Amino acid sequence: MEDKKVIEVNGLTKMFGDFTAVSAITFDVKKGEIFGFLGANGAGKTTAMKMLIGISKPTAGEAKVAGYDVASEAEEIKKNIGYMSQKFALYDDLTVKENITFFGGIYGLTRSQIKEKTNELIEELGLQDHKDKLVGSLPLGWKQKISFSVSLLHDPKIVFLDEPTGGVDPITRRQFWEMIYKSADKGTTIFVTTHYMDEAEYCDRVSIMVNGKIEALDSPKKLKELHQADTMNDVFLKLARG
């Protein structure tokens, strides 16, 4: 992890009418860091993330993602980030290879880049025998791994992962986290939003949102010490219940 900041958030606020969904949050994320963004349902995580990826304009405050301002340079941000979610991953009725080609095109890669990346990715995931199979026929864990690799096709500075491993079997889940560690080791910043507390345990640092505000921000180890808890789940319950 380096000291260079790739996400800088300062007093970021979003209001819907009288309702403050995100209330003046401030934090930084470093290059190569695995940062967990936690909160209960309705705490404001999704609203905050939408601002960070440039699809929702802040009411007040500012944020820079990959060096670009979220309010005025949203298009630049989109080119510099990857996104993966458990809910939307890949097209089930396209093959593995077709999915990679499709997303490569979306991310603006040239034909030769797509070809090169496709071979690289298929080899790395050991999918040589499955590259022409429909994604819909593959096990969930495989889809998640392909989906993560696809979100990295355009070498983004930051990847946003939305509840990436919920429901995945424990061994595949570990393989998935190894892929995340590898990317972080190469300098990619990983921003994970989740309410699965066991995913939180893997992060370098986590923030916990409660009612639109960041109530805690530190490494899982320090948060557990501070709240005298054995797990992040216990920390979360203490904070969210007040």
Added chain:
Amino acid sequence: MSIVVDSISKSYNSLKALNNISFDVKEGELFGLIGPDGAGKTTLFRILVTLLFADEGKASVAGLDLVEDYKTIRESVGYMPGRFSLYQDLTVEENLKFFATIFGTSIAENYDLIADIYVQIEPFKNRRAGKLSGGMKQKLALCCALIHKPTVLFLDEPTTGVDPVSRKEFWEMIKRLQQKGITILVSTPYMDEAALCDRIALIQDGSLLQIDTPEAIIKKYPKSIYNVSADNMYELIQRLKAYEYSHSVYPFGEYVHYTDKRTHVNTDELKRYLSGHSLANVSIDITEPTIEDAFMELAK
């Protein structure tokens, strides 16, 4: 025995969803079916609540045969499917009334059973079910599954997708229902919820890996587990995997869970090996296995 499952198998075309499954659930027991998505949990639930035929094997629920007595079974069981299956356009109260009427009873008759759950959603009784938050939907679905006073309750992944606070509340509700004498079969992909059950069955790819109490499953774990940490997580995992005596290496939150092929592990030697490969701040401490460790060892 409240539920007896005897050699049940089920295939969907070439996919074997359930492979020769057998287990019993005692009366009043809280039994957990623990496994990832695609393990076969929902298929098994659908068979046991008479919505699906098994290809092979037989089973009884509340002393009734699954095939012969399917109509009586439906009166005796409560079923909360994994996907929210209430009427989105009906209000909270209308949904509950609807399910009570279908089962030939009324809300008033069995109110005792649902009272402490229903009071939590009563302030929203005129709201349409589709407009409720995730946690509220779960509570309403549970009320609807209970309104005919079932003796056996089937809860298919009731805590998937809900946040930790709602999850904890939901388990407290399940425990209270068990105290009222209801037999409960609950499924979950969360290994940490296993400890809340009396007994569990670990399931993967349509087969049961083990059936026992959570404590016994942990006790039977065959190896000593070490929490290993160092400055660079990725490098640490690679080095541990390359270590000649390495048996298993799994990232586990801030640590890596490591087991060794040998019975007696020389941790000093392992530490020297890791430090010798430019890893800083190496620490190695023995730790207790979890259900997840047991699951991975069995699934390996």
